[in-house]
Amino acid sequence: MPDIYIEEWPPQSPNDLARQETVVAAARMMAQAAITAPSQGGVQMAECHITHGAAELDKVARKMEELARLRPDNNAWKRMFKYEAAMVRDSDAILFIGALAAFRPFDTGCGYCGGSEGCQFVYERRNARYGVIDAAEPLHPDWLVDGPMCTMNVYGMGWAVGSALMMANRLFVDARPFMSVGMAGQKLGYCPKSPIVVGVPIAGKGKSPFVDILPDYHVNNLANVVESLRNKYVISRMVNWLPYRIWDPLNPDAQKKEG
């Protein structure tokens, strides 16, 4: 197949998959930018994990919707998660960036995590022995994020996210960092070494899926609206039982005869 035809519609068609492939290449470049981002002491602060394809993205979106339901009384929270789940389904790939060193404190007593207690704020609260945290022993397995952790090193991961987004900018793909996507990804096992993860959905479409969002976006997104049109179009067609061979009311010739 020597020619590569690229067009985003219909979704998941060969011409759309060809486009998605390019976005995955961009995701890899973004991951590389995240890895080479500046970091404290030259120690790697971030790990990257890429997932792509409609089925995989749908899994992440479903997890986000599950997290939305964890706070049934908090509408702002629920709606944000559901809106962003719709954005994930409209993306081409997700780059997860995890704070690899969140349970390995920077040991300078900066106080970002707990103030005057220095690094002991984290060590004392987590299962630490001789200044080493046992990451296999979760403190709050049912929390959204199992803190506390080394805020200095998580902040260092922020640099990696910045580099990834700068790369997206340079490659002309749309990308936006989300807490909701990151939390869902972390729960699903992406970035396995990191207790806190940022999710960066990436898209290479005519319209960025991440901006200019309608209210009730989980209901009124393009996929849903197209789906309602499909359904209602078919029903409307079925109740117009016109015998087009013998009577086509819009055929200009038919009108001439009548006139």
Place this chain on the structure above:
Amino acid sequence: MAYYDGKKLANEGLLSVAQLCAMAALKAPQMTGTTEVKVEILTGEDLDPLIEVLGILGQDNTVCYGDNKTLQSCKDKGTVPVVMLIGGIGLGNSGLDWDCGACGFATCKEHDAYLAVEREKPPDFTRPSAFGTPGPVCVWKAIDVGMAMDWAAATAFQHNIENRAMASVGVISQALGYLATSEVSIGICLGPCEPEVYYNRPSLKEQYDKELVVNYMMRAFPTHFMGFPGTGDPRMKYSAEWETDARYVRVAKREEVAQEKKEAGMARVMQLIMETRAKIAERAASEA
């Protein structure tokens, strides 16, 4: 050593990015190689008439309404963007003699004959999308202007400057007298230096009431909010009462802004056009 406030310095630097964008627009590749691209840059109070006209047209035009609110909010915060106007000159008569047919005429000569008739007509300010813009233009030359605009926008993007190419800003500026003799125009707002200005517009927070937003969606994609269509006259699920208090979709005449208000608005627009054109002429004379 001098001290600088980062935000202030950043916003002051928008003009230097505008300069880079202008360089890019003028360097952009062309299909024809003969299109004259014109670039003008507006700053500070020169934006005032533009913002006011957007507000007047915004009374019954959602795009202009939103652009007015956004630029007005920038002004209120003391960080107006730098507006880069890009237009193309002499696009009507291509001078190419390609006889390609893209414009709808078999030959450039036929196009030019039609052009001569069209250009005799007075500018039409009634359609916001063609606010006094003269047509028709050579399709290939229009592509050239598109490429120039894109190079400018891409340059802003690569310098991490919040920007948006706005047709509203382009055509209104043109009506105000900028980009004289240009036939295709656009305005690219550069800055202010903030994460989101023109997308997910924070300036539009609480600027629309809920009813209007819901109504807008129902007008834009009615099928999505439709009940069972097999009845031939499907109900609109406009609220929880849609079954008991039925409402239907109809093709209706538009509810216009009150005529009096509209006329007053257009009179003010004309006044602003006259004033700005006089100012531009004065500026040109002093530079000559």
